[in-house]
Amino acid sequence: MIPIYRMSVIHIEITNACNLQCSSCTRFVGHHKKPFFMDLDTIAKAIDSLDGFPNTIGIMGGEPTIHPQFKEICLLLQKMVPNKKQRSLWTNGFNWKKYESIIKDTFDSNNIISNDHTDKNTGEHQPLLIAANDVIEDKELMWRLIGNCWVQWRWAASITPKGGFFCEVAAAQDHLFNGPGGYPIKKGWWNKNPNEFMDQMKRYCINCSAAIPMKRESAHYTYDFVSKSVAEKLKKAGSPKFLKGNYKLVDFKLTEKDIEKIIKEGWTPWSHRPFKQSALGVKKKITQRNL
Numbered sequence: 001m002i003p004i005y006r007m008s009v010i011h012i013e014i015t016n017a018c019n020l021q022c023s024s025c026t027r028f029v030g031h032h033k034k035p036f037f038m039d040l041d042t043i044a045k046a047i048d049s050l051d052g053f054p055n056t057i058g059i060m061g062g063e064p065t066i067h068p069q070f071k072e073i074c075l076l077l078q079k080m081v082p083n084k085k086q087r088s089l090w091t092n093g094f095n096w097k098k099y100e101s102i103i104k105d106t107f108d109s110n111n112i113i114s115n116d117h118t119d120k121n122t123g124e125h126q127p128l129l130i131a132a133n134d135v136i137e138d139k140e141l142m143w144r145l146i147g148n149c150w151v152q153w154r155w156a157a158s159i160t161p162k163g164g165f166f167c168e169v170a171a172a173q174d175h176l177f178n179g180p181g182g183y184p185i186k187k188g189w190w191n192k193n194p195n196e197f198m199d200q201m202k203r204y205c206i207n208c209s210a211a212i213p214m215k216r217e218s219a220h221y222t223y224d225f226v227s228k229s230v231a232e233k234l235k236k237a238g239s240p241k242f243l244k245g246n247y248k249l250v251d252f253k254l255t256e257k258d259i260e261k262i263i264k265e266g267w268t269p270w271s272h273r274p275f276k277q278s279a280l281g282v283k284k285k286i287t288q289r290n291l
């Protein structure tokens with residue numbers, strides 16, 4: 001784990017609504033009874049809380065352009081974050097035509113991340129709903145894997161309407177399982193070392209499979225892979241996707257030997273497509289998720 005203040009991006013999750021419903025979505029789209037839309041005051045508070053954060057401030061969803069106040073959010077960002085190169089947007093291209101002009105005014109072309117999930121021939125995701133705690137009996141091994149989680153190394157921390165989180169998947173999990181929320185959205189909440197966000201790691205990482213080497217699965221399946229303890233949590237949370245039966249229950253254990261084999265076979269869960277994402281309408285290589 002790296003300190004939050006060293007991470008390359010902290011996202012402001014303005015909504016978890018999306019036009020798509022991918023398998024193993026990092027925001028668990030399809031499992032929420034109702035999506036959230038962060039209000040402008042909270043967005044302003046979130047931006048203000050990042051005062052002094054030296055790296056990128058990401059606007060993220062769900063699909064952020066679905067937020068009914070997306071234009072106002074862009075204007076707020078322009079006002080509160082003077083450096084255009086510090087602002088970034090993750091979009092799957094939905095509403096691109098509608099918002100192209102304001103998106104280009106607000107975000108540097110290198111920081112418009114085209115997260116296109118529509119090509120049915122490509123796209124594989126690491127399963128996220130197979131609890132590490134269910135599949136790894138050796139807990140020392142489990143924590144060693146979690147300590148090296150690629151999501152936290154490569155991706156982002158997050159602010160949701162429920163607070164600040166050291167990891168974007170942990171933030172989504174908090175929503176999914178009706179967790180207690182994150183750190184209060186106050187200036188400098190992100191100024192934390194791993195030992196200072198251990199409370200969140202203990203709460204979320206054990207229910208997550210991001211850090212556990214396993215096969216990537218098609219993002220286009222209509223179902224998610226779910227382990228026993230997660231199935232119980234989804235049922236309790238009233239997940240619509242779960243209640244419709246759109247899940248596959250898995251029950252397996254991994255030893256250190258199994259894990260070494262999977263890693264040696266070339267486990268690269270971050271490369272979920274065989275091409276690099278590039279900014280919409282701009283043929284430049286992006287830098288954030290392709291490191």
Ligand code: SF4
Nearest residue numbers: 149151167205208210
């Ligand atoms: S194990 Fe899951 S919750 Fe923990 S850091 Fe990795 S992605 Fe985030």
